[in-house]
Amino acid sequence: MNAVQMLNITKKFGDLVANDNVNFDLRKGEIHALLGENGAGKTTLMRILYGLYRADSGEIWINDQPVQINSPRDAINNGVGMVTQHFTLVPPLSVAENIVLGAVKGFTLNPKEIEKSVAEASEEYGITVKPSALVRHLSVGERQRVEILKALYRRANVLIMDEPTAVLVPQEVDGLFNSLKQLVEKGLSVIFISHKLNEVMAICDRVTVLRGGRLVGTVERAGTSEKDLAVMMVGRETFGVERQGIKETGDPVLTVDHLSLTDEQGIDKLKDITLEVRHGEVLGVAGVSGNGQAELVKVLTGLQKPTNGQIILNAIDIAGASPSAITIAGMGRTPEDRHAGVVGELTVEENLALESLEIYLNRGVLDRKKIRKQAIEMIADYNIKASPEDKVRTLSGGNMQKVVMARSLSRNPSCVLAAQPTRGLDVGATEYVRGKLLEQRDRGAGVLLISEDLEEIMELADRIAVIYEGRIMGVIPAAEATEESLGLMMAGVTEHN
Amino acid sequence: MSKLRLEKAPAPAWVRPVIPLLAILVTFLITLIFIAWVQANPLHTYYYFLVAPFTSTVTMIELLVKATPLFLTGAAVAFAFRAGYYNIGAEGQLMAGAIIGSWVGVMLEGFSSWIALPIMIVGGFLGGVAWALIPALLRVRLKVDEVVTTLLMNSIIVFLVSYLLNGPWRDPVSMWPQSPDIAKSAMFFTLIPQSRLHFGFIIGIVVILTIWFVISRTAFGLKMRAAGSSAEGARFAGVNVERTILVTALVSGGIAGLAGVGEVAGIHFHLIQGLSSNLGYTGIIVATLGALNPFGVGIAALFIGLIDTGSLTVSRAMGVPVYLGQVVQATLLLVTLSMFVLTNYRLKREG
Numbered sequence A: 001m002n003a004v005q006m007l008n009i010t011k012k013f014g015d016l017v018a019n020d021n022v023n024f025d026l027r028k029g030e031i032h033a034l035l036g037e038n039g040a041g042k043t044t045l046m047r048i049l050y051g052l053y054r055a056d057s058g059e060i061w062i063n064d065q066p067v068q069i070n071s072p073r074d075a076i077n078n079g080v081g082m083v084t085q086h087f088t089l090v091p092p093l094s095v096a097e098n099i100v101l102g103a104v105k106g107f108t109l110n111p112k113e114i115e116k117s118v119a120e121a122s123e124e125y126g127i128t129v130k131p132s133a134l135v136r137h138l139s140v141g142e143r144q145r146v147e148i149l150k151a152l153y154r155r156a157n158v159l160i161m162d163e164p165t166a167v168l169v170p171q172e173v174d175g176l177f178n179s180l181k182q183l184v185e186k187g188l189s190v191i192f193i194s195h196k197l198n199e200v201m202a203i204c205d206r207v208t209v210l211r212g213g214r215l216v217g218t219v220e221r222a223g224t225s226e227k228d229l230a231v232m233m234v235g236r237e238t239f240g241v242e243r244q245g246i247k248e249t250g251d252p253v254l255t256v257d258h259l260s261l262t263d264e265q266g267i268d269k270l271k272d273i274t275l276e277v278r279h280g281e282v283l284g285v286a287g288v289s290g291n292g293q294a295e296l297v298k299v300l301t302g303l304q305k306p307t308n309g310q311i312i313l314n315a316i317d318i319a320g321a322s323p324s325a326i327t328i329a330g331m332g333r334t335p336e337d338r339h340a341g342v343v344g345e346l347t348v349e350e351n352l353a354l355e356s357l358e359i360y361l362n363r364g365v366l367d368r369k370k371i372r373k374q375a376i377e378m379i380a381d382y383n384i385k386a387s388p389e390d391k392v393r394t395l396s397g398g399n400m401q402k403v404v405m406a407r408s409l410s411r412n413p414s415c416v417l418a419a420q421p422t423r424g425l426d427v428g429a430t431e432y433v434r435g436k437l438l439e440q441r442d443r444g445a446g447v448l449l450i451s452e453d454l455e456e457i458m459e460l461a462d463r464i465a466v467i468y469e470g471r472i473m474g475v476i477p478a479a480e481a482t483e484e485s486l487g488l489m490m491a492g493v494t495e496h497n
Numbered sequence B: 001m002s003k004l005r006l007e008k009a010p011a012p013a014w015v016r017p018v019i020p021l022l023a024i025l026v027t028f029l030i031t032l033i034f035i036a037w038v039q040a041n042p043l044h045t046y047y048y049f050l051v052a053p054f055t056s057t058v059t060m061i062e063l064l065v066k067a068t069p070l071f072l073t074g075a076a077v078a079f080a081f082r083a084g085y086y087n088i089g090a091e092g093q094l095m096a097g098a099i100i101g102s103w104v105g106v107m108l109e110g111f112s113s114w115i116a117l118p119i120m121i122v123g124g125f126l127g128g129v130a131w132a133l134i135p136a137l138l139r140v141r142l143k144v145d146e147v148v149t150t151l152l153m154n155s156i157i158v159f160l161v162s163y164l165l166n167g168p169w170r171d172p173v174s175m176w177p178q179s180p181d182i183a184k185s186a187m188f189f190t191l192i193p194q195s196r197l198h199f200g201f202i203i204g205i206v207v208i209l210t211i212w213f214v215i216s217r218t219a220f221g222l223k224m225r226a227a228g229s230s231a232e233g234a235r236f237a238g239v240n241v242e243r244t245i246l247v248t249a250l251v252s253g254g255i256a257g258l259a260g261v262g263e264v265a266g267i268h269f270h271l272i273q274g275l276s277s278n279l280g281y282t283g284i285i286v287a288t289l290g291a292l293n294p295f296g297v298g299i300a301a302l303f304i305g306l307i308d309t310g311s312l313t314v315s316r317a318m319g320v321p322v323y324l325g326q327v328v329q330a331t332l333l334l335v336t337l338s339m340f341v342l343t344n345y346r347l348k349r350e351g
């Protein structure tokens, strides 16, 4: 018996295909993991099931009947509940009020009555909450329980949980897993979205993997391993591409020394990271997404101060320095999210000038002719399909990425940091961007390529470091890297020294 | 069955400048209701509102007098808004400038205008800066929402002025709570004899030209526009977003303070409680109507000056309440704002 079937689901956002003809089915009483990297299309698929988005094409069947789901109300009526990545509770209201919100009939609310009915539900499903507590006083884990109970209170028999563990501390994760196991015994079916392999292996019965909006496959947990899943997530098609001969590399340009970062919740995001990037090489940092890459990029670009450690760039310690100081020290930065690297409301030429305003000043006044002239050159050099006066927000992802790269590479940085440089780009733009990075290496710059795309790392890197849970599992020459060895390191199984 | 749905889609660039004009049109359509309510003839009403002020020199000059402080409060608001700093406190900052102006103005007795006027101007500017300082620091240091704090600062200064005028500064010879007159040499000279059009008008024009130059031609202006539309992107590109916003907020306060000095030194010559009569809040209307563009602000200030002048004419000629002018202004603000929001959407038919 299938609780849910999604058939040939396609969803586009403009040119971006977030779900490309995806099939998915959920059996009654199973925990089914939806696994994939950031941007793989997991949330989109589930928002379609919950009626938050409408698919461009495809069908949804629930309990082996075709259904139309146009709004969350339709989903709830079909017994589907969802706990989203960002909670939707109203902090000043009580737990009971939050749970019945939207489910109450009639005009009046009796606090005692709703608290009683919520307490009963809490008892029935074995999810402990305190009905009279105000939500704003609760911890994240407690809020999540309220969200779950809110869905169950409306008689959900399919529960979608979107990256539920991302916000939890380890003890809370254990609690959540126990609750889910109990609920499944009572007949609930659960869709568990995650990009963490160990969690998926810990509680799921089956795993469906998405990559770049496409279905990679659905496998039984019993018949797979963390390593196999890692490879499914990051792609294997062009594994083992021809390597160019080993290049002569020079002295280190960037040395990351015992770098660590602890976030506000006291969680260690980066643990004692030590890396070295030499002139004339590409050092790739591979890993399954969410293992500290985003934090590493933030620290290296000056958007976040590390808790500990040094980052030596051209003999200057840039740990904790401002973005502009880091740029001046010789780092060419490409951010993880290119939208966060540009100012959409400003024009292409203004964005191109923004990082180097000092060179465009003429007695304190911006030299607009010079800005225009340089912009025209960069637009031609980087093959950007836009005019200098276009607002950057109107550009496609590939052209936006080229603006970011043109801006940073035009300073001839001695170290180039490229974070997910081709994510979401089409084939042409991807090739172009990769070519530019190799050009930088050949010019003698050190290139630090942080990418979740293993294919990209294999194609570009001279040496490969693997990051897992904020730690470097090891650094190996690309020529020696195999699918096997990288997969094991990415899954946190082996270390390589 | 097909359904209409609102979809996010920014309008092309040429739409923005057209919006204020459309908004004015829509506003006058809406205000028809109020005109009908007081049983006036709409055409006559609009004539007195929009055309009559141009028929005499006296009212034309009055229009410029009314526009003078609005150049400055409008510029102050627009400047801050461009950096994404929502300064609602021009009202209070104006009063702070007026307090300083009426204080130093009295002490400047015996100095020549060459000395007194620059001191007045700098003093008024600094008064506005001082009143803008606390909300600005709270915003950049602690991320406290400036909309709330700048608004609260407006209320605080009302009490401060009331205390000064009923206590230490009260002019003993006057019946009303007001401060003593400032020195003759500290008064702004008039541009046209026998009129109230004073030096502040020139200050207004100079400030508008200056902020235009700063916003569009300087590195600081580019940084503040970047910080205002995407703090994240600006920070990544190396802009010190906090410092940029702080400086912008303080300059904005200073500009509003200049408006206060102008009212003291050019119109009233002493501090009174009702000195501002909402000039700071009207600055928000002016800035919005001017699409946050300095020249737009200039035109919008003149237009609001016209409506202010016109509403007096209308009420005199047709017995319509003066408040009609305020109704028009408030409606205009709402209509302009809604239209700017709507430019980010378009209607899509689906089904």
Ligand SMILES: Nc1ncnc2c1ncn2[C@@H]1O[C@H](COP(=O)(O)OP(=O)(O)O)[C@@H](O)[C@H]1O
Pocket: A013, A016, A017, A018, A036, A037, A038, A039, A040, A041, A042, A043, A044, A045, A424
């Ligand atoms: N509302 C939206 N508008 C435009 N693009 C979107 C929207 N939601 C998601 N996307 C894009 O669709 C892709 C898939 O996103 P998502 O489903 O959130 O991935 P995941 O949950 O697997 O990380 C991403 O490239 C994302 O940027």
Ligand SMILES: [Mg+2]
Pocket: A039, A042, A043, A044, A085, A162
């Ligand atoms: Mg997601």
